[in-house]
Amino acid sequence: MTETPARRHRASTDVEHRIVVPAHLPVVALLGPGDEVLRAVERGFPAVGIHARGDQITLLGPPADVALVSRLLDELLEVAASGTVLDADVVGRSVQMLTAATASRPAEVLTQNILSSRGRTIRPKTVGQKTYVDAIDRNTVTFGIGPAGTGKTYLAMAKAVQALQAKQVNRIVLTRPAVEAGERLGFLPGSLSEKIDPYLRPLYDALHDMVDPDSIPRLMDSGTVEVAPLAYMRGRTLNDAFIILDEAQNTSTEQMKMFLTRLGFGSKVVVTGDVTQVDLPGGTTSGLRVVEDILDGVDDVAFCRLTSEDVVRHRLVGEIIDAYARWDTVTRDDADGHRDRPRRAGERPSRMGRSSRPGRAVLPGPSPAPDDDAPAPGSTQEEQE
Structure with missing residues (x-):
């Protein structure tokens, strides 16, 4: 050289x-x-x-x-x-x-291999991802919380398929809240399957990466693999199953409690979500945001937080996440400053409940970022959550 x-x-x-x-x-x-x-x-x-x-x-x-x-x-x-x-x-x-x-x-x-499938080996790529995977191995209930592109759902799916292949569980249950329609899907055109498929498509895509696509219909017909909206979990007890709740930031506190109490004997649960992308109606508290406080001190429950350093998508994704975090901090500080100081002469209350100077635009407080986390059908491994 x-x-x-x-x-x-x-x-x-x-x-x-x-x-x-x-x-x-x-x-x-x-x-x-x-x-x-x-x-x-x-x-x-x-x-x-x-x-x-x-x-x-x-x-x-x-x-x-x-x-x-x-x-x-x-x-x-x-x-x-x-x-x-x-x-x-x-x-x-x-x-x-x-x-x-x-x-x-x-x-x-x-070098920590989770699953080899179709000529590809799935493994953690960052320290945060390895910590997450190890927590799934050690605990019955694991929460993976972090931004888009950190592999939360994809790695959980790989662990589920690994557990099924090793006969540690008898079935895999994958679920998401269909929150954009408030889980009231009747007004959408098409059959029930056509209504809910767009919400569950990212889970199907990840499954296709890890299991022979020709075997998926057979696995689903036999109940070995089940993909369903969260509303379908009510009233059930899931034994000997690996259960994944995706997009958990869009569950209410009541829905989160309902889901966690589905846990049966011999089962394992992984809950994934991004608390910065909540799409719940105004005034509804995200169950993912409060569950750590509720379950604090409960044995056999782990919380893993992934960051922009764990993003395995394009380099820009991590930088975009950091930029939004900085913007949220600035706008939150700006909003707090407006609320705390006395109103100056000539100011009038803004329509958002904060005072503003005439002619000066006031940025809104931090609001949930739009949910652009769901990859389109046919997306690659690197694009999966």
């Missing part, structure tokens, strides 16, 4: 370190096609000179940077040895884990 002029000038404090790639692992598996992985490491650590020759990789640069790159390459070697294909995204996530000083190593996170 050609070294840049900056790398050829060795500072007196620079150190050199050599890494030998094990004989059983092709060097290309570490460097990536066209040295893609190596270039990604170089971009992340421009102060470190990296030279690959044969089965050896030489690092030259400041001691702290060389030590971190050495750790990174050791982790990538372990990930590559597990059969995982390395790319720039894997490098970026590994660097994030190492620099965040988390307890989990990149190799532990990126």
